[in-house]
Amino acid sequence: MSTESTNERTSKPNAEAKAMQSDVPEQYRKNATPERGKAIIELSGVTKTFFRGKEPLTVLDGLSLSIEEGGFEALMGPSGSGKSTLLNLIAGLDRPTSGKAIIAGNDIGAMSDGELAKFRARHIGFIFQSYNLMPVLTARENVELPLLLTKLSSTERRKRAETALRVTGLENRMDHYPRQLSGGQEQRVAIARAIVHDPTILVCDEPTGDLDRKSADDILELLTKLNVDFKKTILMVTHDPAAADRATITRHLNKGRLE
Amino acid sequence: MIQLFLIAARNLKRSWFRTTFTVAGCAVALLAFVMLRTVLSAWNVGAEHAAQDRLGTRHKVTFIMPLPKRYIDDVRQVPGVKQATFANWFGAKIPTQPDEFFANFAVESKTYFDVYDEMIVSPEDKARWLADKKGAIVGHVLAKKMGWKIGDKVVLEGTIYPGDWEFNIDGIYKASKKSMDDSQLVFHWDYLNDALTGEQKDMIGWVSSRVTDTSRSGEISREIDRIFDERDTQTVTMSERAMNVSFMAGFSALLTALEVVSVIILGIMLLVLGNTIAMGVRERTKEYAVLRAIGFEPWHVRFFVIAEAATLGIVSGVVGVGIAYPFVNNMVGRAIEENMGGMFPYFRVEPNTALLAVAIAIALAAFASLIPSIQAGRVSVTDALRRVG
Numbered sequence: 001m002s003t004e005s006t007n008e009r010t011s012k013p014n015a016e017a018k019a020m021q022s023d024v025p026e027q028y029r030k031n032a033t034p035e036r037g038k039a040i041i042e043l044s045g046v047t048k049t050f051f052r053g054k055e056p057l058t059v060l061d062g063l064s065l066s067i068e069e070g071g072f073e074a075l076m077g078p079s080g081s082g083k084s085t086l087l088n089l090i091a092g093l094d095r096p097t098s099g100k101a102i103i104a105g106n107d108i109g110a111m112s113d114g115e116l117a118k119f120r121a122r123h124i125g126f127i128f129q130s131y132n133l134m135p136v137l138t139a140r141e142n143v144e145l146p147l148l149l150t151k152l153s154s155t156e157r158r159k160r161a162e163t164a165l166r167v168t169g170l171e172n173r174m175d176h177y178p179r180q181l182s183g184g185q186e187q188r189v190a191i192a193r194a195i196v197h198d199p200t201i202l203v204c205d206e207p208t209g210d211l212d213r214k215s216a217d218d219i220l221e222l223l224t225k226l227n228v229d230f231k232k233t234i235l236m237v238t239h240d241p242a243a244a245d246r247a248t249i250t251r252h253l254n255k256g257r258l259e
Numbered sequence: 260m261i262q263l264f265l266i267a268a269r270n271l272k273r274s275w276f277r278t279t280f281t282v283a284g285c286a287v288a289l290l291a292f293v294m295l296r297t298v299l300s301a302w303n304v305g306a307e308h309a310a311q312d313r314l315g316t317r318h319k320v321t322f323i324m325p326l327p328k329r330y331i332d333d334v335r336q337v338p339g340v341k342q343a344t345f346a347n348w349f350g351a352k353i354p355t356q357p358d359e360f361f362a363n364f365a366v367e368s369k370t371y372f373d374v375y376d377e378m379i380v381s382p383e384d385k386a387r388w389l390a391d392k393k394g395a396i397v398g399h400v401l402a403k404k405m406g407w408k409i410g411d412k413v414v415l416e417g418t419i420y421p422g423d424w425e426f427n428i429d430g431i432y433k434a435s436k437k438s439m440d441d442s443q444l445v446f447h448w449d450y451l452n453d454a455l456t457g458e459q460k461d462m463i464g465w466v467s468s469r470v471t472d473t474s475r476s477g478e479i480s481r482e483i484d485r486i487f488d489e490r491d492t493q494t495v496t497m498s499e500r501a502m503n504v505s506f507m508a509g510f511s512a513l514l515t516a517l518e519v520v521s522v523i524i525l526g527i528m529l530l531v532l533g534n535t536i537a538m539g540v541r542e543r544t545k546e547y548a549v550l551r552a553i554g555f556e557p558w559h560v561r562f563f564v565i566a567e568a569a570t571l572g573i574v575s576g577v578v579g580v581g582i583a584y585p586f587v588n589n590m591v592g593r594a595i596e597e598n599m600g601g602m603f604p605y606f607r608v609e610p611n612t613a614l615l616a617v618a619i620a621i622a623l624a625a626f627a628s629l630i631p632s633i634q635a636g637r638v639s640v641t642d643a644l645r646r647v648g
Contacts, residue, residue, distance in 0.1 A: 085641075088640075088641050088644075091552070093552060093640050093641050093644075094641050113556075113557075114556060117551070117554050117555065117556045118554065120552065120553065120554045121553065121554025121555075122554075124553075124554075126549070126552050126553055128549070128644070132545065132546065132549040134266075134546060135273065136266075136269040136270055136272050136273055137266065137269070141266070145550070145553065146553045146554060148262055148263060149554050149555065154262070193553070205644075
C-alpha cells in the first residue's frame, strides 16, 4: 500500500519560458502534449535482489507503482531504502529480479543490454547530483553528447544544443567549460543535456544535493518549468523536503516498499 | 564516429603533465628505436645498393692475402667481363691524428673510376690526378672534415707499407650511391708499387670487374675462379652484394642484439602507454558510466578508450620521429658518416623507418588500450553511479 502526499503545484510559467518554448523545434515538442491519466511508468510486483557473496539482499520487495505521463513525482526515503535502485530500474539501467516494469511502453525486464541502451537514449534524460559533465568539453559540446547517437547533422545538433541551453538559461555560457561555471550552472548544463534529445522521462537523482539553497531553488524552478511548460514526466529522488515540495506527488520508500 | 574520436582525443588535455611525460617517454623510446633501425638499415646499405653487375675477386683464403698483379689480365680475358680494375688496401693514417680512420686505397688509375663509376670526379680533377704520380683523390666528406682542398700536400704514415707517404690532393669525388663511402682516399697503385721490393712488389689486393650481363654473374664468377684453380694462388669471386653480405655475416650476433634491444624498447614503450591509459580509464570510470547511462553502448566506450590511446600514439610517434629526423640526419648521422664512413657510408633515417616508427607507436598504443578498453566497456553503470539510497 502506498501513501502519496499531493502538493499544491507551484507552477511559475513566465513570459521568458513561453518565448523559449516557441523557439523549440517541432520535433522537440512532440512529447509536449501528454495523455493525462495514461501511466507512463508501471511497476507491478517488482522485486530486486542483489547478492553479497552468497547472501541475497532484497532491495525492492514486490513494489507496485504507477506514474502518469506529465507527472512530477518525488521519491524520498532513508539511505538504503532502495530509491536509487528503483530509479535505475525505471531508467533502464537495471532489470527487475521479478515482476513487471513497463516504462514508456517498454518491458524493461525483457530487453537486451543493447535495447536498454537505445531505450535510454530515446526515452530517458538523466540528471545526477554531481552533474557529471565532461571537463574537456564546452557546455554546448556536453549538451550535444546524447545527439551523437542520432543521425542529426552537426548543424542540427548544434542548433538543438543551443536551444536546450537557452531553455536552461545558459545562452551566455555555451562556450564555457565546466570549470568556468558555478555548481548551479553546471547542473543547468546537465539538465540541458538531459532534455536535448527530447526524452519522455526525466530521472533526477538528488539534483540539488550539491547545491546551495539559492541554486537549488533555481534548479527546482527549472524542473518545474520543464514539467509545466514542456510537459516532461519527472521522477526525482531527493532527501530535501523543499525539493520534494515542488513535486505534485511525493512517495516514501522504506526497506524496499512504498509506504 | 569522427566526432567521438575527436572528443576522445581531447581527453589528452585533461592532464597536461601526464600527457607530456608520456609523450616524452614514448618519443625518447622511439628515438632510440629509430636510431637502432637506422644502424641496421645503414649496415645493410652496402648490400642493398651494391652494383648488380660488379664482381669481386680475392684470395681464396682471406681478403687480406694479396693476388699477383698479372691476374688482372686473365680476368679481363674472361668472356662477359666488360671492365676490370684492381686495388690494394693501403691502411695509412694521418701521423698527427692516428685515431682518425678513413679508407685509403692504391688503385689502378686508368680503370678505377670506370669500374666505380658512382664515384663522381670532374674531368679536370681526373686529368690533374692522372698526370700526377703522387696525386690522390679524396671524398668530399673526408676533405671537408680534414680541411683539405685541391693543391694541398698531405703526408700519411703507412702501417702495412711503412714510411711517410706524400700525396697531392688533385681532386675530390662525390658518391652518387648511398653504398659508396664519401670518406675515402685513392691514389696511384704505381706510386705504391714502385716503392716496394720483394714479395710485396707487383701484388694487388683484389680485382673488381663489371660484367655485361648480370644474369650470368654466377657463371662468370665460376669461370674466373676456374682459371686460377691450377695456379699457386686460388681465388674466390662473388658479386659485390654477396661479398658485402658475407662481410656483414661476421657481425650477425651484433645485429641480432640490436634487433632484440629495439624490441625491448618497444616493450618499455608499451608499458608506459599501457600505464597511462589504464590510469585514465580508472579515473574516468564514472564518466563512462554516465555515457552508458545516456545511451552509449559498450562498444562506444571501448572505441572512446582506443581512440584516445591511438591519439596518444599518433602524437608520440610524430614527436618521436620529429625529434629523431633532425637528431639522426643532422647530428649523429653526419658524425657517423664522417668518422665511420667505411662501415656506415649513409647513416640517415629512411622514410620507411620513420613511417614504421609512427605506425608502431599507434599500434602499440591501441594494443596497450585493449584491456583497459574492455574493462571500460564492461563497467557496471549502476555500480559506477552508485550512491547510498
